[in-house]
Amino acid sequence: MGKFDGLHLGHQRLITTTIERAAALGLISAVLTWEPHPYAVLRPDQPLRLLTSLAEKIDLIAGYNPNRLIIAPFTRETMATSASSYMAQIMAAQPLRELWVGEGFAMGRARAGDVANLMLIGMEFGFAVGTVSKVIAADQPVSSSRIRDLLAHGAVGEVMTLLGRPFSLCGRVIKGDQRGRTIGFPTANLALPPEQILPADGVYACHAILDGTDIPAVTNIGVRPTFDGLRRTVEAYLLNWSGDLYGQTLRLEFHAHLRGEQKFPNIEALVKQIKQDVSHAQMLL
Template sequence: MIQTTTRVEQLSHVTERIPTFVAVGSFDGVHLGHQAVLQEMISEAKKAGARTAVLTFFPHPKRVIQQMTEPYYLGTLDQRVALLAKLGIDLIITHPFNEQVRQTRAATFVDELCRYLDMRQMWGGNFALGYNREGNIPFLRKLGEARGYTVQQVDTMVLWQGERVSSSRIRRSLLERDLVEVNGCLGRPYCVSGTVIGGKKMGRTIGFPTANVDFWDEQLLPAQGVYATYARLGEERHLAATNVGVRPTVNGSAVTVEAHLLDFDVEIYGRTLHLEFINRIRPEKKFDGLDALKTQIAADVAQVRQLLASD
């Protein structure tokens, strides 16, 4: 039987009230730690014949509470939903986080989970919910005695290279140019997606045409530089040399993400391109002219082939 996932945009949009095991949180990145909690919940729900659900907040609570404006996310909301669905979650609720939700008392929020989902178990790690994070584990467990649910706090601490996996660690590693650590904590390559849009076509004039990706400006990009990447177009996957930066040789200023797909010469404007970042080749730098840039890109392409040849 093929597993299908239902997605709704807020809790009150859930139409079927059946016994449900639910995990509540932001799940930004859906990293190895998140995966461990959710896989254990799925296993236990199957034994109990219960539905599995994830209630994930968007925007991230920190962006509302701390009024953050700089890039922060480890992927788009659609990417998050797709990753959760791939794990086998039955119901995904992309609940809005706003001032009203921020002010909601924990008991009220729990009552809504019980009302719309028939929540039987709440899953998570070291989490809290509700106004001022009053809904900590002891609070939620005591409330569960009256509301008919239990709280399953997963104590499994997922480590990578001896350190706990977390979204904040991944963000730090991105800024520190450590893609090996980023991908290790995620359990997959870091991905930046977007529609291919028109650019200045400078790459084509020097023999290395690039796809200019209209990325989401709230996502945290890898540090500026040139990367060995995989470029996915639907079911196709191509090797690519991808530049993240301002293109100083041609006096650029705004940050762009441009990928040169190797051995590929097809018009792809308007299509969605997914770039999977495997390794950083070098920092971005300004060259003396286009000839020097062309020589360097040729060397970059050769290095991409070498790095990704075994895959």
């Protein structure tokens, strides 16, 4: 049971431990998460910064092959429900032998359902509670908040270490202002949900995944100050590729931060820098 935003190494350990325990006991493994993300209800005045959409979370969890994935609704009523009452509801719908959570997990009204309290609830309802310790990377615990902080600084290489895979953005390609086409670097402009967190503004070496095909790419995130832009966009230039991408779904996997966003004095200087970015990305990828 968990929020599982980002499905980082700690989440992966929890899920694999649960699946292994279920197999050892001859039981069914189930992963439970909530939709929307609890913070959308708990902190409605603060913008969400999600690492993964629900669809991406489902795909990632499915990759570990639990027997069941439960997407439970999270509402204001859920928020007001005590841990004991919530676990009673779960037991009525899906009886448990063991419940596995992270060592810092807490649930229920006022987060009173911490591990110690869940153990008492389990003694009442007939299930045991197991905990999985935090994964440590670079002497610090792996967490979704740590990953968000690293993305805010463009540190996609470090994020890759904490996720066990590249950070990615997935969206439909829409028409932009088509300025890239006029300077010889046509870009795919991604439509993304407003709650999707983005890496810091700048230029990145990426792999673009299109219908299962992996294509090296240079991605710019920002407002394009050379053109006096105001709206933040995500645009990818696919290397050695041509075709119509409009309306297609594209996933960008971020491998390296090349540079911060810059304002250039003229188009010629911008084109020169883009060529350097492409060369740098080709070397890295």
